[in-house]
Structure formats: structure tokens, C-alpha cells
Amino acid sequence: MNVTIKDIAEQARVSYATVSRALNNKYGVDPETRRRVLSVAKELNYRPNAIARGLVSNRSFTLGLILPDVTNPYFPAVAAGIEAGAQERGYSVFLCNTNWDTRRETNYIKLLSERRVDGIIHAPVGNTLNEETEGLLPTVYVSNAPKNARQSSVIIDNIRGGYLATKHLIDCGYESVGFVGVSEHETMANNDRLEGYKTAFRRYGKEIKQDYIKFGDFRQETGYKIIQTMIADRSYPQAIFAENDVLAIGILHGIKDMGLRVPDDIALIGFDDISFSAYQEIQLSTISQPKERMGRLAVDLLIDEIESGDAKAAPRRVILEPELIVRKSSCRSTGSDEELLPRTEAGGSVPG
Amino acid sequence: MNVTIKDIAEQARVSYATVSRALNNKYGVDPETRRRVLSVAKELNYRPNAIARGLVSNRSFTLGLILPDVTNPYFPAVAAGIEAGAQERGYSVFLCNTNWDTRRETNYIKLLSERRVDGIIHAPVGNTLNEETEGLLPTVYVSNAPKNARQSSVIIDNIRGGYLATKHLIDCGYESVGFVGVSEHETMANNDRLEGYKTAFRRYGKEIKQDYIKFGDFRQETGYKIIQTMIADRSYPQAIFAENDVLAIGILHGIKDMGLRVPDDIALIGFDDISFSAYQEIQLSTISQPKERMGRLAVDLLIDEIESGDAKAAPRRVILEPELIVRKSSCRSTGSDEELLPRTEAGGSVPG
DNA sequence: ATGAAAGCGCTAACAT
DNA sequence: ATGTTAGCGCTTTCAT
Numbered sequence: 001m002n003v004t005i006k007d008i009a010e011q012a013r014v015s016y017a018t019v020s021r022a023l024n025n026k027y028g029v030d031p032e033t034r035r036r037v038l039s040v041a042k043e044l045n046y047r048p049n050a051i052a053r054g055l056v057s058n059r060s061f062t063l064g065l066i067l068p069d070v071t072n073p074y075f076p077a078v079a080a081g082i083e084a085g086a087q088e089r090g091y092s093v094f095l096c097n098t099n100w101d102t103r104r105e106t107n108y109i110k111l112l113s114e115r116r117v118d119g120i121i122h123a124p125v126g127n128t129l130n131e132e133t134e135g136l137l138p139t140v141y142v143s144n145a146p147k148n149a150r151q152s153s154v155i156i157d158n159i160r161g162g163y164l165a166t167k168h169l170i171d172c173g174y175e176s177v178g179f180v181g182v183s184e185h186e187t188m189a190n191n192d193r194l195e196g197y198k199t200a201f202r203r204y205g206k207e208i209k210q211d212y213i214k215f216g217d218f219r220q221e222t223g224y225k226i227i228q229t230m231i232a233d234r235s236y237p238q239a240i241f242a243e244n245d246v247l248a249i250g251i252l253h254g255i256k257d258m259g260l261r262v263p264d265d266i267a268l269i270g271f272d273d274i275s276f277s278a279y280q281e282i283q284l285s286t287i288s289q290p291k292e293r294m295g296r297l298a299v300d301l302l303i304d305e306i307e308s309g310d311a312k313a314a315p316r317r318v319i320l321e322p323e324l325i326v327r328k329s330s331c332r333s334t335g336s337d338e339e340l341l342p343r344t345e346a347g348g349s350v351p352g
Numbered sequence: 353m354n355v356t357i358k359d360i361a362e363q364a365r366v367s368y369a370t371v372s373r374a375l376n377n378k379y380g381v382d383p384e385t386r387r388r389v390l391s392v393a394k395e396l397n398y399r400p401n402a403i404a405r406g407l408v409s410n411r412s413f414t415l416g417l418i419l420p421d422v423t424n425p426y427f428p429a430v431a432a433g434i435e436a437g438a439q440e441r442g443y444s445v446f447l448c449n450t451n452w453d454t455r456r457e458t459n460y461i462k463l464l465s466e467r468r469v470d471g472i473i474h475a476p477v478g479n480t481l482n483e484e485t486e487g488l489l490p491t492v493y494v495s496n497a498p499k500n501a502r503q504s505s506v507i508i509d510n511i512r513g514g515y516l517a518t519k520h521l522i523d524c525g526y527e528s529v530g531f532v533g534v535s536e537h538e539t540m541a542n543n544d545r546l547e548g549y550k551t552a553f554r555r556y557g558k559e560i561k562q563d564y565i566k567f568g569d570f571r572q573e574t575g576y577k578i579i580q581t582m583i584a585d586r587s588y589p590q591a592i593f594a595e596n597d598v599l600a601i602g603i604l605h606g607i608k609d610m611g612l613r614v615p616d617d618i619a620l621i622g623f624d625d626i627s628f629s630a631y632q633e634i635q636l637s638t639i640s641q642p643k644e645r646m647g648r649l650a651v652d653l654l655i656d657e658i659e660s661g662d663a664k665a666a667p668r669r670v671i672l673e674p675e676l677i678v679r680k681s682s683c684r685s686t687g688s689d690e691e692l693l694p695r696t697e698a699g700g701s702v703p704g
Numbered sequence: 705a706t707g708a709a710a711g712c713g714c715t716a717a718c719a720t
Numbered sequence: 721a722t723g724t725t726a727g728c729g730c731t732t733t734c735a736t
Contacts, residue, residue, distance in 0.1 A: 093446065369722075401714070408713085
């Protein structure tokens with residue numbers, strides 16, 4: 001069996017309450033006694049039982065991380081920030097992979113609540129609040145937050161991101177700009193990116209062509225198929241804003257396999273700035289999210305709430321700025337850099 | 353406060369032992385009583401406290417997953433298998449990211465032992481056994497295992513992988529074949545891949561040229577720099593076997609940025625078959641590992657050991673077959689497919 | 705400064 | 721079939 005404070009107490013000839021005090025640096029322990037206890041503990045290779053500790057303190061120093069897909073490079077980038085931040089503050093994190101399945105999300109939340117995690121960081125799939133589980137545990141949403149969420153969140157301004165992407169394509173001079181998204185109403189982030197797209201059209205007095213707005217899912221293959229169908233039907237725009245880089249890369253491949261070129265025949269911009277987008281062979285223009293930083297912010301927010309007992313206080317909504325990254329996929333090389341990066345434009349901020 | 357079995361006992365007018373029995377489907381509970389207990393439990397929205405349960409059963413149904421870098425696409429692929437397998441069998445997994453730092457590995461193992469995980473799945477950085485922590489917890493190594501490990505492991509035959517890669521390049525007709533590795537003695541997997549490389553040279557009666565064997569680290573950037581230096585020094589082989597795909601992609605970029613072409617000027621093969629290697633823009637030949645399957649095998653092995661109490665039994669070593677994947681980066685299109693895939697060669701297996 | 709004892713929520717004997 | 725009790729390893733009053 002494992003060594004317990006009782007074993008130490010015996011060896012050190014003190015009560016086990018004293019051992020507990022000594023081990024936890026509490027007041028009221030003779031320095032000499034403390035020294036002896038510590039030395040015995042080390043000698044016996046004592047490891048405090050976090051489970052027992054958790055039972056009495058009602059705190060597990062444990063967090064749940066719920067995300068749709070570890071295999072999609074966007075999420076590990078966020079997760080890295082979360083894991084590092086949690087570790088620094090003495091928390092361990094349970095990895096929960098939902099495979100984009102909201103039922104699995106629900107199950108995981110219940111499971112985590114049985115495991116008595118102190119809180120959850122959740123990159124949710126949908127945009128609807130799960131009434132069954134909402135509020136069960138202190139939660140911080142990251143990357144995407146359900147509508148009307150009563151919990152804190154760390155996201156980027158997706159409307160602005162969608163706006164920047166679309167505006168960039170319009171500024172490049174493309175007459176028609178299409179949109180390829182995950183699903184018509186899947187997540188808030190989706191809605192917002194599409195909203196940003198529409199805003200740009202409005203601003204420029206352009207008319208939205210429904211034929212150039214397509215929805216599928218989050219898979220690369222889907223982007224591939226969507227564009228191939230459009231090309232085969234000879235009905236495709238001069239430029240496409242894809243809602244995320246994975247989709248965009250699928251589109252990129254689809255375009256090439258149909259014998260067309262990017263950006264010459266179809267220009268392309270993605271969203272997220274996953275690491276491969278920067279590869280010289282890909283050179284995908286995109287909207288960047290500060291992924292690791294978002295992860296760190298999310299844990300810090302969560303742990304602050306937990307430790308201050310403020311979990312029920314007003315939720316905080318952190319909204320970070322997206323950044324336009326221009327690479328080769330988006331513009332035929334016309335126009336100056338100024339035009340490509342309309343940073344200084346009046347009214348740069350966008351409604352929402 | 354959370355609702356406990358006592359609350360249920362009160363409401364259902366039974367002792368809390370009976371509640372426990374009813375909840376856990378134990379024998380000796382009147383069906384009617386059980387029904388009542390269950391209904392009260394549901395009504396009160398009862399969630400069993402896994403912490404308390406763990407304290408008495410001395411089992412947490414919790415696993416630790418220690419890996420070097422979530423951000424390197426190889427590991428999430430393995431992790432996905434682990435997470436899914438664990439979940440199916442009722443275990444949750446703690447994510448531990450070491451950043452290729454062996455001290456962090458040690459710290460994590462201690463931490464996990466305090467958290468009373470039932471076992472650990474470990475993708476270790478080094479090849480040396482950590483005497484301080486080895487055997488502290490039931491462990492299954494995955495992807496790489498320390499020399500003389502006394503615990504089970506799930507790896508591929510890296511010697512054979514290295515051999516296949518090198519043989520392939522030799523078969524393509526390249527006179528000189530170089531090797532770029534992570535570090536001279538960093539991990540067993542590394543050593544073995546290099547060993548396979550050497551074996552191929554021996555088999556073909558070729559002489560190894562030390563100038564064409566280079567070491568760096570696990571970063572893409574490092575591969576980039578190594579090849580650029582070689583090219584700048586005008587001392588580079590016709591083909592290169594890179595110990596992993598991340599390194600290989602760095603090399604690929606380095607070659608292109610120096611104005612040379614792959615495979616025409618320098619042929620290239622990697623190792624791992626991470627997802628981007630298959631991109632049509634990359635087309636990196638490589639040695640494939642069944643990553644997700646390795647993850648699943650590792651959890652299953654671990655949980656079997658845990659649940660059978662066999663943790664101290666003879667460790668099992670699962671060694672899977674690597675697979676040669678030929679894409680465009682490795683051969684100028686000469687020779688038939690037969691030659692490219694020397695599957696039927698006599699003595700296809702390799703010593704080790 | 706230290707010890708005795710209660711109790712966290714649960715399971716598992718042991719009674720009845 | 722059900723209740724009583726002890727105890728898992730620890731923290732935390734409450735005494736002394």
C-alpha cells in the first residue's frame with residue numbers, strides 16, 4: 001500500500017494532525033518537529049493523496065477541456081496554452097474529445113461533474129445553450145460561445161474577421177466573392193464570420209449572390225467537393241472566403257485538381273491561420289487567431305473565477321482582434337501593399 | 353452543496369447503504385426499493401462523487417497521458433486513439449505536455465502519482481530509464497520506449513522503418529543517401545531509425561559517409577537550416593532520409609529556398625506520415641506509423657494490466673510494422689512500381 | 705505547539 | 721432485503 005500521513009506520524013512520533021500541518025506549512029508547528037516530519041516524509045517517499053485531499057477540501061485542482069477534435073491543428077494550438085497555463089497554476093486537465101458531437105459534449109460535462117473538476121474550458125460545437133448542463137460547473141468558453149451564454153468566454157471578433165477577409169478580396173478587385181462555411185447555423189463563430197462577409201458586401205454596396213454561399217461541414221474533403229461541384233457546374237466566383245483553413249485547403253486542392261490556379265483563376269482566403277497555411281507550398285491568406293494566447297486567457301479567467309468564488313458573478317467576455325494575413329492565395333499581384341492591408345481605413349471597426 | 357447518497361436515503365426512506373447498493377446494481381435490493389431510489393436520485397439530479405468513490409476503492413479510473421508536444425501533429429493522432437479508447441472503457445485522461453523536457457516528464461509522473469491515476473501512457477523524450485519514477489505507476493510506453501524499460505510498450509519496428517526508407521532511396525538509384533536526425537542518442541526510436549539506415553548500407557555493400565549524417569533537434573526550422581548549410585557548403589547527398597516528417601518538411605523548404613528541386617536535385621523521404629505529408633503540394637514520401645491504432649493498443653494494454661492486476665507481470669512489447677509510402681519527393685520517375693515497393697524481396701525482414 | 709476527534713461521500717463487511 | 725458500522729487519507733475544529 002501507499003504511505004500515508006499515519007505512517008509518517010508513527011515514524012516521526014507525532015500525531016497525524018501535526019504531520020498534516022507540517023506538510024502544508026501551517027502555523028503552529030515547532031520548526032524542529034516540522035524538520036523531522038519533512039525528513040521522514042522524504043525518506044518514506046511520501047506522496048500526498050490528492051483524492052483524499054479533494055474529498056475534504058471539496059476542490060480537485062482539476063479542469064476539463066472539451067474540444068471537438070484534437071486532430072484539427074487549430075485545437076492543439078489552443079490546448080497547448082491551456083495546458084501550460086493550468087500546469088503553472090497547479091491544475092491538471094482532462095482531455096475530452098467530442099468528435100463534433102453535441103451529445104458527447106453533454107456526456108462529458110456530466111462525467112466531469114462526477115469527477116468533481118473545479119471548472120471546464122469548452123470549445124463548443126453548436127451555438128445553442130445546453131440547458132441540461134449549462135451552469136452545472138464554472139465554465140469558460142473558448143474559440144466559440146453559444147448564444148446567450150451565461151458563462152465567460154474568450155473568442156475573437158469573428159464578425160470583424162469575416163469582414164476583413166471579405167473586404168480584402170473585394171479590395172483586390174474581385175467582382176464576385178463567395179463564401180464556404182461549415183454549416184448554416186452551426187456555431188456562433190460561423191454565423192459571425194458569415195455576418196462579417198455580408199457586412200463587407202453592404203459596405204461596398206455589392207449584392208450578395210446566394211449561389212456563391214455554400215455550406216458543408218468542417219472537413220477538408222468537404223471543401224474539396226464543394227468547389228469541384230461549383231467548377232463542374234461552371235458557376236463559381238472569382239474569389240472565395242472559406243470559413244476555416246482546413247476547409248480552405250480542401251478548396252485549394254479541389255481547384256488545382258480541376259486544373260485551375262490559385263489565385264489567378266480563383267482567389268482564396270481562409271480563417272484561423274493553422275500552421276500549414278504558412279507553408280511556402282500553400283501560402284494561404286487567412287485571418288489569424290492568437291490561439292495559444294486565447295488558451296492561456298481562458299484558463300486564467302477560469303481559475304480566477306474558481307479561486308475567487310466568483311463563478312456566479314457577471315460573466316466576462318473577452319473578444320480579441322483577428323488579424324489579416326496576406327499570402328499568395330488571395331491576390332493577383334496588383335495594387336500596392338497599402339491596398340492589401342487596409343489598416344488605416346476610416347471606420348475600420350465594424351458593427352457588432 | 354452537492355447532493356449525496358444521504359440526501360437520497362432520506363428522501364427514499366432507506367439507509368444510505370441501500371442507496372449505494374441500488375445505485376451500483378448490487379444484489380439484494382428489492383426491485384421496488386431500487387426503483388424508488390433511482391427515481392429520487394434522478395429527481396435530485398444526483399451525481400456520484402468519483403472522488404469519494406476513488407478514495408474507498410483505491411481506483412480513480414483516471415489515466416495520465418504524457419507527450420512531448422501536442423502541437424506536433426504526430427502526437428494528437430496518437431492521442432485521439434488513446435482518448436477514444438479510454439473513454440470507451442470508462443477512464444478519463446489527464447493531458448501532460450512536456451515540451452521535450454525530461455525534467456517535466458519526471459514532475460508530471462510525480463504529479464500523476466499524487467493524483468492517483470491508475471496508470472500512465474507515456475511517449476517519452478529520451479532513451480534512458482528514469483530510475484526515480486520507473487515503476488511508480490503502471491505504464492505503457494507508446495511511440496518510443498526507453499532502453500531496458502520494464503514496462504509494456506507499443507512501438508513500430510523503427511529499425512525496419514529506417515531500413516525501408518533507406519533501401520527505397522538506394523533502389524531509386526541514388527549514389528549518396530544522407531541521414532538527418534533529431535539527436536545522436538536522444539531516443540530509442542531515433543537510434544533505431546539510424547540503425548536501419550546503416551543496415552541498408554551494409555546490405556548493399558555501400559560505405560557510410562559521416563559527412564552526410566547530421567543531427568539537430570525535432571523542429572522544422574532545424575531541418576531547414578541543416579540542409580541550407582549543406583547546400584551552401586556544396587556538400588550534400590543526392591537523397592536524404594529525415595528521421596521524421598516535421599524535419600523533412602523543413603528540409604523540403606530549405607532545398608526549395610536554395611533554388612534546388614525535390615526530388616530532381618535532392619530526393620527526400622521522411623518518417624511518421626503526418627497528415628500534411630500527403631498534401632498534393634508536399635507529396636512527401638515517408639514511413640507510415642499506424643498512429644491512432646497505436647494509441648488504442650496502448651490504452652487497451654494499460655487498462656488490461658490495471659484491471660487484471662497484472663501490472664507487475666511480464667511487460668508486453670507490441671511492435672507494429674511500418675509501411676513505406678512512396679510519393680513524389682523520393683524518386684525521379686524511373687523504374688517500375690515493383691522496384692519502388694520492394695515488398696516481395698527475399699529476406700525482407702531485417703535483423704533486430 | 706500538539707493531540708483527539710469529527711467528517712468529507714462513498715463502499716463493503718457485518719449484522720439482522 | 722435492509723440497516724449499522726467502519727474506514728479510505730486527509731483537513732480542520734476543538735481541546736489541552
